[in-house]
Amino acid sequence: MQRGPILIRLEKRAAPSRVWAWATPLVAVLMTMVAGGMLFAFLGTDPVAAIRTIFWDPLFGEFAFFYRGQLLIKAGPLILIAVGLALGFKAGIWNIGAEGQYIIGAICGAAVALAFYPLEARWLIFPLMVIAGALGGFLWAMIPGVLRTRFNTNEILVSLLLVYVAEQILAWMALGPLRNPEGAGFPGSRNLRQYESAANNELIAGTGMHWGVVAAFIAVIFAYVLLSRHLTGFHIRVAGESPRAARFAGVNPTRLILFCLGVSGALAGLAGLFEVAGPSGQISIDFNVGYGFTAIIVAFLGRLHPIGILLAGLLMALTYIGGEAAQATLGLPAAAIQAFQGMLLFFLLAFDVSTNFRVRFGARAPA
Amino acid sequence: MDFGSINPVLLIASLMVASTPILLAAIGELVVERSGVLNLGVEGMMIVGAVTGFIATVETGSPALGFLGAALGATLLALVFGVLTQIFLSNQVATGLGLTLFGLGISALMGQQYAQLRTPSSPRWEFFGLNEVPVLGPIVFNQHPVVYLSLILVVAVWWFLRTTRPGMILRAVGENHEAAHALGYSVIGTRFAAIAFGGACAGLGGAFLSLVIVPQWTDGMTAGRGWIALAIVVFASWRAWRVLLGAYLFGGISVLQLNLQAAGFAIPVELLSMSPYLITILVLVIISSGRGRASGQAPASLGRTFHASG
Numbered sequence: 001m002q003r004g005p006i007l008i009r010l011e012k013r014a015a016p017s018r019v020w021a022w023a024t025p026l027v028a029v030l031m032t033m034v035a036g037g038m039l040f041a042f043l044g045t046d047p048v049a050a051i052r053t054i055f056w057d058p059l060f061g062e063f064a065f066f067y068r069g070q071l072l073i074k075a076g077p078l079i080l081i082a083v084g085l086a087l088g089f090k091a092g093i094w095n096i097g098a099e100g101q102y103i104i105g106a107i108c109g110a111a112v113a114l115a116f117y118p119l120e121a122r123w124l125i126f127p128l129m130v131i132a133g134a135l136g137g138f139l140w141a142m143i144p145g146v147l148r149t150r151f152n153t154n155e156i157l158v159s160l161l162l163v164y165v166a167e168q169i170l171a172w173m174a175l176g177p178l179r180n181p182e183g184a185g186f187p188g189s190r191n192l193r194q195y196e197s198a199a200n201n202e203l204i205a206g207t208g209m210h211w212g213v214v215a216a217f218i219a220v221i222f223a224y225v226l227l228s229r230h231l232t233g234f235h236i237r238v239a240g241e242s243p244r245a246a247r248f249a250g251v252n253p254t255r256l257i258l259f260c261l262g263v264s265g266a267l268a269g270l271a272g273l274f275e276v277a278g279p280s281g282q283i284s285i286d287f288n289v290g291y292g293f294t295a296i297i298v299a300f301l302g303r304l305h306p307i308g309i310l311l312a313g314l315l316m317a318l319t320y321i322g323g324e325a326a327q328a329t330l331g332l333p334a335a336a337i338q339a340f341q342g343m344l345l346f347f348l349l350a351f352d353v354s355t356n357f358r359v360r361f362g363a364r365a366p367a
Numbered sequence: 368m369d370f371g372s373i374n375p376v377l378l379i380a381s382l383m384v385a386s387t388p389i390l391l392a393a394i395g396e397l398v399v400e401r402s403g404v405l406n407l408g409v410e411g412m413m414i415v416g417a418v419t420g421f422i423a424t425v426e427t428g429s430p431a432l433g434f435l436g437a438a439l440g441a442t443l444l445a446l447v448f449g450v451l452t453q454i455f456l457s458n459q460v461a462t463g464l465g466l467t468l469f470g471l472g473i474s475a476l477m478g479q480q481y482a483q484l485r486t487p488s489s490p491r492w493e494f495f496g497l498n499e500v501p502v503l504g505p506i507v508f509n510q511h512p513v514v515y516l517s518l519i520l521v522v523a524v525w526w527f528l529r530t531t532r533p534g535m536i537l538r539a540v541g542e543n544h545e546a547a548h549a550l551g552y553s554v555i556g557t558r559f560a561a562i563a564f565g566g567a568c569a570g571l572g573g574a575f576l577s578l579v580i581v582p583q584w585t586d587g588m589t590a591g592r593g594w595i596a597l598a599i600v601v602f603a604s605w606r607a608w609r610v611l612l613g614a615y616l617f618g619g620i621s622v623l624q625l626n627l628q629a630a631g632f633a634i635p636v637e638l639l640s641m642s643p644y645l646i647t648i649l650v651l652v653i654i655s656s657g658r659g660r661a662s663g664q665a666p667a668s669l670g671r672t673f674h675a676s677g
Binding site: 010150156158160162164168176294296339341342343346349352 | 407447450451455456457458460461462464465468469470471472473474475476479586590591594595597598601635637638640641644645647648651652655656674
């Protein structure tokens with residue numbers, strides 16, 4: 001049943017191509033560089049200089065010693081959040097409100113620290129903050145989780161809408177309960193970096209290595225083992241690939257939904273806590289910079305695989321740092337990087353077709 | 368604290384204005400979803416419509432051309448979604464999210480030089496003095512043309528889906544794309560048309576925000592309205608007239624909370640500002656828990672990738 005001359009056809013592969021599964025992200029990055037270069041040229045910036053400033057200079061340029069430390073600071077939260085999100089995405093459970101869980105985790109962790117201020121007892125306060133941060137993110141993610149399992153409410157919409165609620169809570173906290181009483185009326189909490197017992201400073205000076213980055217590495221290992229060795233990991237993969245088969249494999253959908261949302265929420269909360277106690281330092285109206293959304297791109301760029309996410313997180317951190325550098329030296333607008341990251345996701349999704357389909361040119365081959 | 372400062376007639380008139388961006392976006396998404404496609408990029412298409420509409424109005428001086436530009440800009444973005452999901456067979460949820468992330472970035476980029484500008488205001492219609500009629504006047508006879516357009520679109524979509532042949536084909540594609548394909552209907556063509564229509568509607572909604580309600584361009588000004596539009600389609604159980612009800616309900620809440628803020632009630636401003644999102648969630652819960660009725664009414668092929676292999 002041939003309808004006209006079909007020049008390009010897609011033929012479903014019997015099994016996903018392993019080569020393409022790894023090649024897709026690389027091709028997508030290259031295509032984004034080309035398309036991004038065209039965008040930058042359109043904006044009146046030299047495209048070659050822009051791409052070099054974003055991808056090369058932070059690693060190997062004159063000021064690389066400064067930027068390399070920034071790399072882990074930015075990659076830490078992205079990896080931490082993306083690893084959690086990927087578990088859900090693999091199972092077809094869409095938590096897209098990580099930004100909200102990140103904010104609530106930060107607020108809870110900071111609130112614990114501020115409650116103890118000015119007591120100095122790091123052995124007690126810092127661990128409590130970590131627990132509070134994870135718990136805050138976990139509980140915030142449980143709202144869409146419970147609504148989904150109890151009332152069958154769409155978790156995509158609820159988790160996203162809760163981001164806006166979290167932002168309002170953040171504004172209230174920064175202006176009200178958590179505001180620095182000695183801050184001369186300015187919004188924002190005390191600076192936690194100056195509070196010895198709560199500060200999440202660099203563990204090795206100049207590397208950007210703080211507890212959040214350590215947590216991100218642990219999360220990668222945890223997720224890797226979970227997905228490759230553990231029964232829950234098997235359930236996640238089955239639920240995503242074939243929901244019907246999952247039922248026969250004894251998957252309990254309610255437990256799986258709560259598990260995936262809970263873990264991703266807790267990890268996002270942790271990321272928020274480590275950020276607010278470290279690089280950002282205080283609860284302010286806009287301390288969150290959209291890591292929760294960028295992590296979605298990171299998860300896909302890393303092919304929902306923990307190791308892939310580690311690499312994707314570093315690459316995405318590079319675009320942040322390089323973007324800032326390009327802003328300073330080339331006058332490239334800040335929003336250009338956001339558009340650039342969005343473009344990366346498009347190319348990734350477009351080339352993903354080669355993983356599951358074979359592209360054939362010419363007429364249909366005999367079956 | 369006094370309720371007297373809130374005028375009910377003006378409240379209803381401004382409710383219709385506040386609801387229009389969401390109504391437009393939701394009625395477009397309704398058609399998209401009835402064709403079996405889940406486009407989560409409504410927020411991205413709205414914000415791109417808001418910025419392209421604003422730029423077109425500033426550059427041409429005509430709000431009408433501005434709205435046209437908004438529809439075109441957002442349709443262009445919607446077609447990116449169409450190419451990715453229909454030709455490259457990408458995951459619709461991921462692609463929709465990508466559309467929103469990309470739209471927020473590209474709109475901020477495009478709008479940079481336009482942030483402090485104002486546009487020529489587009490007048491409301493007055494219907495030969497009928498707007499002076501008490502009560503009905505401000506509500507029925509003194510609105511912006513696009514408010515009337517949004518209401519006409521609701522009726523048109525209802526009529527199109529219910530009675531016309533192309534509307535029936537669109538529903539068939541959304542319910543069972545394999546069967547529609549076997550009958551010789553173009554699944555991909557139908558879906559492309561629906562996606563483009565959804566984009567144009569979302570763009571108009573965004574432009575109504577940047578040209579009429581605010582009227583200015585600021586980054587991220589849609590503030591989640593695209594997501595609320597998606598929620599309203601679920602609330603409406605994929606029916607056109609219920610979309611109208613849902614959008615006006617939401618508009619009513621957001622106008623009321625603004626009035627309460629202005630009247631100085633002893634409720635924290637942040638609590639009032641988050642109320643539209645909370646109430647949207649609450650409504651979603653009520654709708655989805657109703658003995659699974661709402662989920663039963665979703666188009667059967669919603670969100671599923673179609674590939675004519677055979």
